[in-house]
Amino acid sequence: MDAPLIGLTTYRQQAAWGVWHTRADLLPTEYAAAVEAAGGIPLLLPPMSLPGAADRVVSRIDALVVSGGADVDPGQYGAEPHERTSGWQPERDVWELALLSAAEETGLPVLGICRGMQLMAVHGGGTLDQHTPDLVGHETHSPGGDAYGTVEVATTVGSRLATLVGAQVEVSCHHHQSVATHPGFTAVARASDGTVEAMEAAGDRFCLAVQWHPETRVEVGLMAGLVEAARAHAVRAGD
Template structure:
């Protein structure tokens, strides 16, 4: 593991309970780190930091970045009023992850967005979100409720980077009530059967890919292996 690339994973900051403690904590489901390690990388958790210049310093010390799942993005970030089902956005996390994405663009760092991460990447690029996907598709299969993941079949675009990593068709685990409406600079490369955009990627050699589903819950080695391979190439440069 001495030459394994370091993959930064953004985290939640919220109330949590363990042992005798019930306090605010920086955390992320273990599956994320396990997926990175399984693919040959070293996971590094990145809690929200407000200090100016912190994002650029972090990006200079990692080999790839994962924008993780989590709460809704603040609708003000894309010029919208909150839908009645939009809630719980975290201004500190929005600001931190947007700063990381800007620094990653400047450094040419490989980036993978997962669920909220895909939505934030679209917003960072100047895009917008549909704030409650069931309003559009008429069902709750993308987020059945509670901690359950929806089993969603997606079809990937022929010739896309995503297709080379996961194949032409794959069943994935989803937990999103919002979805990407517009995504400047990215191409939609996977859709659910109801038409929902489930993945997007940017053209060119740099790895910039995002999915609405949660590959870490099934340790889908294709996506993480692709990111870690890109991270290794970035580190070598």
């Protein structure tokens, strides 16, 4: 069948290219490249406020990737900002939460990446630890600047994640926050310091989130699993 259409949420921020320096909707190329390598067609989804837009978008795509990015607004989970929490973008939070609600209603496959995992936890009624180094005593998960931390992750036997990436995997991380509570999800991977590095929902629906950045290594397992789930969803939807 035709390659499934995979929606990817985007940043909206000041950016520079060529002669331009202006606000832009953007996403690192690795995301689209990883989707394409797995056999999907990437479609970028910039933040929108038009009523009903999330429902309309979800009805047209075969799977959703909630991408990485800025901190989630602590107000979304009833917390005051930590001194290291910054840069949250309310319009993006609202848009992606609406997409997650629409996806849940239709059974759309979803993969959360880094911030995407955190937002999925918040969408389910969970909370975040706003500065992970306060808990683990080191900066390995986010060394600073544009560098990724290298973290060894152990997955849970029998989980969907384990079938896709194996019992252990070396991953690239860039997060100073992490998931504290995650109603509706089971933690299925942890770093050696105890940080939750992945979670998934029970049942047949592909609803999985990782705290790391699989797109930076083109981890075929995760994206291939999402694309396969997207194809199955498209068949059920009669596409």
